[in-house]
Amino acid sequence: MIHQIVRRSHVDDSHLPDTLSPLLKQIYASRGAKAQECELSLGQLLKPDTMAGLTLAAEIIADAMADNKHILIMGDFDADGATSTSVCMLALRMMAAQKVDYLIPNRFDFGYGLSPEIVQVAQRKGAQLLITVDNGISSIEGVEAAKALGMQVVITDHHLPGKELPNADAIVNPNQVDCGFASKAIAGVGVAFYLMSALRAELRGRNWYQKHDIIEPNLAQLLDIVALGTVADVVPLDNNNRILVEMGLKRVRAGRCRVGITALLEVAKRTPSRVVASDFGFTVGPRLNAAGRLDEMALGVETLLCEDVIQARRMAAQLDSLNMERRELEQEMQQEALKSLNSLTLDTASLPWGIALFQADWHQGVIGILASRIKDKYHRPVIAFADAGKGEIKGSARSIKGLHMRDLLELINSRHPGMILKFGGHAMAAGLSMRGDDFPAFSDAYDQAIRDTIEPELLTGEYLSDGELTPNELTMAVATELRHAGPWGQAFAEPLFDGHFKIIQQRIVGEKHLKLVLETECGRVMLDAIAFNVDLQTWPDASIQHAKLVYKLDVNEFRGNQSLQLLIEQIEAV
Structure with missing residues (x-):
């Protein structure tokens, strides 16, 4: 196409410094950059005191550390989830937490988020305080299950909340209605980093470091991981996110990053001293994501936590192999999907406004990438579905500019109650589950909802x-x-x-x-x-x-x- x-x-670029070339001044100005945003520094980061729930969450975690409770980080199976988990694990270890572990649900056995089923696994691991990262804002039943078992729950997330919030002990999510934190685009790993920063300050106020004879940690050491998760999750790079990413990239270029990230760059044939954001987005992120898509994301987390160069290289090689397997699967699925579309008369008039695809043998871990590829080819919003067992199918959606995918699913759900069993996500990407028998009716409802929502001009790529x-x-x-x-x-x-x-x-x-x-x-x-x-x-x-x-x-x-x-x-x- x-x-x-x-x-x-x-546009007017007179407000930008003359130290920039005329070309770069115009490029910056056209993206809305302000003068102070041309020099990115940690001192310009948004202060944490406007992030709702942050102080309470830090107090709960500090109390748990003081009482020597077992803290369990509940992560997600993508790169944002893996980096969020790693940031919390490393920060808590640096702050001398005695009992801390993590759990990443296998997406094929437990699905997404803090489900009642994964809470049972957490109980068997002895968890007393659950901290979700990059998930949990929609886990109503899972939080109830955890509370019924006597656990405390701290939710950290960045996904859009639904009408009902879980009954957690604390919720940290800048997209809550009552949160004044200015960066609504922050990734899950960014939220986790802010929480660990708030915890560090809380422990400082309790003289924790003196009591435990440790040096207060420099959490800037974790910014390489924060940068990786932020770029890999494809969140909008507002000024706050640009600072987090740039500071992390500087650590990598200076040779002061995690050995696991260095190993992933090496296996992707990238030079760490010259790394840029796109290297994280197109080479490191996909390799990290491959673990969660095809296997267990614990491999990705362990790569980031690793301290040994040889072991890190071994794990990076495993992730590279998984990524190659993921790419082969994706190519096969894409060819099958394109065959289905090619059976139509592929002109603008006959293509559906919203493309919904399902094949029973497609792999759940790759449908998101498949949807993205088809979206790029035809410039239509796409949902690709795979079989989820027990008569259900799971879909991964990718949208186009001007169409908010989660809001669209909300509209379909209001028009056809019960058709969608579960959904959630962002403007550009979302996920849902439904009964397989409802797929034909959903395809029609999906296409119609898009026709009722956007103007046809948006379907023309530019x-x-x-x-x-x-x-x-x-x-x-x-x-x-x-x-x-x-x-x-x-x-x-x-x-x-x-x-x-x-x-x-x-x-x-x-x-x-x-x-x-x-x-x-x-x-x-x-x-x-x-x-x-x-x-x-x-x-x-x-x-x-x-x-x-x-x-x-x-x-x-x-x-x-x-x-x-x-x-x-x-x-x-x-």
Whole structure:
């Protein structure tokens, strides 16, 4: 699908410092950056005192530590959940908690969140205080089960709450109605980090460190993990999240990060000293996620907790193997899904507004990635379902800009009570479960709800471009400046440009990637470029000598050498 190119309007950038290049000033200004946001530092982080429930939660945990209670961290099976769990485990150990452990539910046996069934497992482990991370805000029954067994429960989460909140001893979630914390986009790992910071202050007030003859810990040591979880969860990079990510990346570049993260970067063939946010998002995050998707996320947590370099490399290799297995599964499922769609007459008029797909042998751990791939291809909101046993199916949804997926599921649920058994999530991603027999009726209801909610213009994909670069700007110096001007990510998009180029050479590499040598139309600059996963029915084609590109400037690293390369997002023959 060829997306239309929309160029960003020129905006006033006079409020930004003149130490920035004119190009970077305009890029920053177009993303709404304020002057003080150009220099990211820990001192600019939002203060924790506006996060509702934080003080109470810290007091409960400090009391549990003083009473030597068994504290159990209840994590989630994705990268945000693994990093959140790791941050709490490491921080509590640094603060001399005597009895602390973690539990990540196997998604295929226990599903998502703090369920009554996983509470039984927690009881067998001797848990007296449960701390959920990256989950729990919708676990009404699970919290009741824990309370009935005499456990205390502290919920930390960032997902949108429902109408009813669990009856926990404390809830920390910036998306609660009564929470004044300004960063509503913070990831679960960010919430966990803030809680551990509040706990550190609470213990300081109790003279805990002197009593236990330990040095008050520097929690900045954990920012590499916070950065990884924040980027991997694809939350919007508001200023607070950008600070957390940038400070974590600086630790990695300086060689002061967890050996597990270094091992994951190495197995992904990334150089730690030159790491950027996209390395976390596209290489480390997927490998960490693979454990939760196909196996047990405990492997991911143990990699992050590991202190031994050799063991960390061994576990990183296991995660890499799982990721390759995940990619093979995903490709098979994607081919099957595309076959189903290709049975339709694939034009704009006949495609459903909302695509719902189900196949009984699809793997639950990969349907989210599948939904994302199909969404990218057709620019339609997609839900992919897999069999969950006992007559139920589970779906993973991915949305498009302008359609809030969780709110859409809420609308369907209100129109068809009982059709959806459980749902939750964010604007761009959500999950749900339902009876398999209801899938055909749900598909129709889903499509109709989308038609009633958005305008058809939103179904036209677009690239938001920062404009055309001059030949003088197509340089390594500019590419390096942009690379280090991040962190770039969700809602603080990496610079994207467009322009016309002459094609000098073209060939396929790696079976489906188009490698190009280009020349600017004026003939002044020769450039290398690559387009991944091209349509092999169209490319390569020697008769095509000019193309309109949407691209990013990239610093390509190969065998220790660096060179300028265009990363092509869209190529259109002209």
